[in-house]
Amino acid sequence: MGKYNFDEKIDRRNTDSIKWDFGMQRKGRDDLLPLWVADMDFRLPEEVIDDIVGRAQHGVFGYTDPGEGYYRPVKDWYEKRHGFRPESKWITVVPGVVYAIACAIRAFTEPGDAVIIQQPVYYPFEGTIKANSRKVVNSQLVYRDGRYEIDFEDFEKKIADNDVKLFLLCSPHNPVGRVWTRQELTRLADICREHDVYIFADEIHSDFVYKGHQHVSFMTLGDQYYSKLIVGTSASKTFNLAGLQIANIFTPDEKVGSAFRAVNDANGYSQPNVLGMVATKSVYENGEQWLDELLEYLAGNRDYVRNFLAEKLPKVKMVEPEGTYLIWLDFSGITQDKDELKEIIEDKARLWLDPGIIFGRETALFERVNIACPRAILEQAMEQLCKALTE
Ligand SMILES: Cc1ncc(COP(=O)(O)O)c(C=O)c1O
Numbered sequence: 341m342g343k344y345n346f347d348e349k350i351d352r353r354n355t356d357s358i359k360w361d362f363g364m365q366r367k368g369r370d371d372l373l374p375l376w377v378a379d380m381d382f383r384l385p386e387e388v389i390d391d392i393v394g395r396a397q398h399g400v401f402g403y404t405d406p407g408e409g410y411y412r413p414v415k416d417w418y419e420k421r422h423g424f425r426p427e428s429k430w431i432t433v434v435p436g437v438v439y440a441i442a443c444a445i446r447a448f449t450e451p452g453d454a455v456i457i458q459q460p461v462y463y464p465f466e467g468t469i470k471a472n473s474r475k476v477v478n479s480q481l482v483y484r485d486g487r488y489e490i491d492f493e494d495f496e497k498k499i500a501d502n503d504v505k506l507f508l509l510c511s512p513h514n515p516v517g518r519v520w521t522r523q524e525l526t527r528l529a530d531i532c533r534e535h536d537v538y539i540f541a542d543e544i545h546s547d548f549v550y551k552g553h554q555h556v557s558f559m560t561l562g563d564q565y566y567s568k569l570i571v572g573t574s575a576s577k578t579f580n581l582a583g584l585q586i587a588n589i590f591t592p593d594e595k596v597g598s599a600f601r602a603v604n605d606a607n608g609y610s611q612p613n614v615l616g617m618v619a620t621k622s623v624y625e626n627g628e629q630w631l632d633e634l635l636e637y638l639a640g641n642r643d644y645v646r647n648f649l650a651e652k653l654p655k656v657k658m659v660e661p662e663g664t665y666l667i668w669l670d671f672s673g674i675t676q677d678k679d680e681l682k683e684i685i686e687d688k689a690r691l692w693l694d695p696g697i698i699f700g701r702e703t704a705l706f707e708r709v710n711i712a713c714p715r716a717i718l719e720q721a722m723e724q725l726c727k728a729l730t731e
Contacts (some may be wrong), residue, residue, distance in 0.1 A: 342633040342636070343629060343633065344385070344629075344633050344634070346382055346453050346629055346633070346634060346714060346715075347714050347715060347716065348383065348639040348714065349381075349384075349714050349717065350381060350382075350383055352381060354663060356515045357376045357379075357382075358377055358378060358379075359376065359377050359718065360374055363692070364626040365481075366566065367665045367692065368570070368634070369582045371690055372686060372690050372691060372692035373690060373691050373692065373694040373720060373721055373724065374720075375691060375692065375693055375709050375710045375711070375717075375719070375721055376692050376693055376694045376708070376710060377694070377710070378514070378665070378666060378710055378712075379580055379582050379710075380580040380665070380712035380713070381712065381713040381717065382580065382634065382712070382714075384579060384580070384623070384626055384630070384708035385625070385626055385629075385630045386624040387622065387626040388579070388619060388623055388626055388627060391455045391618055391619070391621075391622040391626075392615055392619055395614065396615070396651065400486030400540065402486065403610075403611045404611055404612065404613075404614040404617060405611055405612075406431075406433050406617060407501075408622070410433075410617055410620070410621055411543055412621075413621050413624035413625045414431065414454075414588055414620065414624060415425070415427075415428070415643040416624065417624040418557075418559075418573075419641070420628075420691060421547065422546065422555065422557045422559075422560070423557070423560055424557060424559045424560050426559070426590050426592070427491050427592075427713060428593075428696060429597070430590050430591055430597065430652075431588050431589070431590060432588075432589045432591065432597065432600060432601055432604065432669060433587070433588060433589075433612045433617075434585065434586075434589055434604060434609065434612075435581075435585040435587065435612070435613070436466045436574070436576070436585060436586075436587050437542055437544050437572040437573075437574055437576075437584065437587045437589075437611065438468060439568070439587070439609075440540075440572050440589045440600075441464070441465070441468050441508060441538065441540055441542065441572065442468050442471075442472060443600055443601075443603040443604050443607065444506065444534070444540045444570050444600060444605045445468060445469060445472045445474055445506065446472060446601040446606075447600050447602065448503040448505060448506050448538040448599065448654065449474055449506050449538075450505075450663065451472070451473040451474065451477065452473065452474065452475065453474050453504075453505045453506070454474070454475040454476075454477045454502040454503060454504045454505060455468070455469045455474050455475070455476065455477065455504065455505075455506045455507070455508060456477045456479060456495070456498060456499060456502075456506070456507045456537070457476065457477070457478055457479075457507075457508050458478070458479050458480070458481050458490065458495075458509075458510070458513075459480055459481065459700030459702070459703075460481065460496045460516060460668075460696065460699035460700040460701060460702070460706070460709060461508075461513070461514070461699060462510055462514045462515070462542070462699070463698045463699055465508045465510070465542075466700075469508075471548045474574065475502070477498050477499075477502045477504055478498075478700070479494050479495040479498045480494070480700070480702060481518075483659075485661070485666075486657060486659060486670075487518075487632070487659070487660070488516040488518050488659070490524060490527075490528070491533065491606065492527055495528070496534075496535070497533045499531065499532070499537060500535060501536045504535070504537055505537060505538060506537060506538045506539075506540065507528070507537050507538070507539045507540070508540050508542065509528065509534055509539060509540065509541045509542060509558070510542050510545075511525070511541055511542065511543055511546070511555075511558065512543075512545045512546060512548065512549065512661070512662065512663035512664050513663075513664075514526075514545055514556060514664055514666055515666050515668045515694070515696075515699055515706075515708040516661075516668050517659060517660070517661025517662055517663060517664050517665070517667070517668060518662055519554070519555055519662040519663040520556065521547050521556065522556045522561070522569065523562055523628070524559060524715045525556055526561055529558070529561050529565050532565075532568065533564070533565060533568070533602065534549065534639060536645050537568065537728070538568045538569075538570070538596075539565070539568060539569050539570070540570045540571075540572060540619050540681065541556065541557075541558035541569070541570070541571045541572065541671070543555070543557060543558070543570045543571055543572060543573050544572060544574050544577045544587075545577055545663060545664045546663075547577070547631060547663050548577070548578070548635070548638070548663050548665055549579040549635075549662065549663040550635070550639055550642070550661065550662055550663060551637075552607060552640065552662075553662040553663060555663065557571065558571055559571055559592065559607055560592060563592070566592040566593045566596075567596065568593075568596065569591070569592065569596065569597070570589060570591050570596060570600060571589070571590040571591075572587065572589055573587065573589070573590065574587035574588060575588075575619070575623050576624070576631075578627075578631060579623040579627055579630075580630070580712075581616065581619050581620065581623070584613060584615055584619050584620075585613050585616055586612055586613055586617065586619075586620055588620075588695055609638070613659040617671040637715075638665050638711060638712065639650055640715070641665075641712075641713075642661060642667065642711060643672070643713040643720055644656050644715065644718060644719070644722075645658060645667055645709070645711060645718065646660070648726075649669075649722075650724045650728075652722075652726050653725070653726055653729055653730075655673035655729075656669055656670070656671055656673065656674060656725075656729075657669065657670040657672075657673065658670075664713050665709055665710060666708050666709070666711070666712055667708070667709045667710075668696075668706055668707075668708055668709075669706060669707050669708075669709060670705065670706055671684075671705050671706065671707060672705040674707070674729065676705065676714075678685070678695070678697060678704040678705065681695070681704075681705060681707070682695065684729065685725075685728075685730050687709060687729035688696070688726055688727075688728035688729075688731070689721075689724045689725045689729075690728075691721055691724060691725065692706040693708060693709055694707065694708040694710075695707060695708075696708065696727075
């Protein structure tokens with residue numbers, strides 16, 4: 341029995357939660373069980389809550405800047421959990437990783453330039469490239485025997501053919517759950533170096549890796565890659581601080597860092613949110629056991645879904661995740677029609693999932709399920725799905 345109780349169901353309604361409170365606005369109904377957006381339904385350790393409340397009780401919330409007291413726990417965390425120690429001057433604190441992606445697009449490409457992604461992938465990658473009037477180039481991940489792989493020849497050809505300037509890497513990969521190996525990452529890095537392509541490595545999911553796999557940070561591939569590298573990290577995914585709007589961006593090369601910060605300045609952003617800073621510092625200092633127990637719990641949730649599907653709905657295939665708390669389900673054994681799939685998921689099963697089509701055109705028959713919820717909610721969701729498919 342662990343110290344933390346992830347089975348506790350916490351009512352998140354009426355907290356302005358995007359996941360629980362906006363069914364009417366976003367879906368026109370509020371009867372759907374939400375397992376979509378990547379945030380978690382768990383309560384943080386009391387020490388963290390106490391730190392936030394303690395700071396709030398001070399009652400003065402003027403401009404705040406990160407100093408060593410903030411950077412040290414961030415650096416300690418990356419040294420301990422990921423095998424490298426960033427220097428303070430490499431870190432830029434911004435409101436979010438997607439915000440940082442937008443900054444990188446503006447800093448390292450011009451309007452009309454090509455940016456490469458690997459779909460199916462977290463949909464703001466495509467959206468942010470387009471919103472900044474750049475061209476999206478996709479090197480589709482290959483789905484083979486229930487697993488996703490990189491087609492390196494296609495990746496290199498697309499870069500060369502389109503004169504790609506920037507690569508947005510998702511590592512670990514949302515939604516397919518791959519934890520890229522050092523070999524795969526080095527091959528991508530070498531292709532980008534050969535073709536002078538900047539890399540934004542979005543490593544926001546790096547703390548969620550299941551046993552038998554190891555996250556390899558792009559920071560550890562070698563300093564020969566630093567001159568074109570930006571790494572996006574945040575405690576917001578690991579410890580569910582998305583509402584506190586804070587992320588740490590690593591740029592080990594001075595020139596890359598100042599180009600990135602110039603765009604951040606041009607956007608008019610300066611000091612970070614003080615409660616985001618307090619929370620980040622506190623989770624990195626107090627949250628390690630919580631995270632280790634959470635990883636066990638999530639592995640249990642993943643096993644539950646795998647076993648449930650194998651036993652009750654064998655035509656729905658789960659792509660085995662190596663990391664992240666997101667599960668990618670293949671419904672092509674059920675239907676070939678994405679509208680029918682939507683009807684099954686929403687009207688019959690009454691679930692709010694993320695449909696595969698938003699992650700890329702070729703994955704309309706997939707759904708992404710967020711398993712970072714109490715087991716009882718996941719059980720309810722699976723039962724509703726089973727009923728919808730067997731009735
Ligand atoms: C790959 C990836 N990057 C970024 C984000 C969001 O980061 P932020 O809220 O810091 O913009 C998410 C959230 O789900 C994500 O999955």
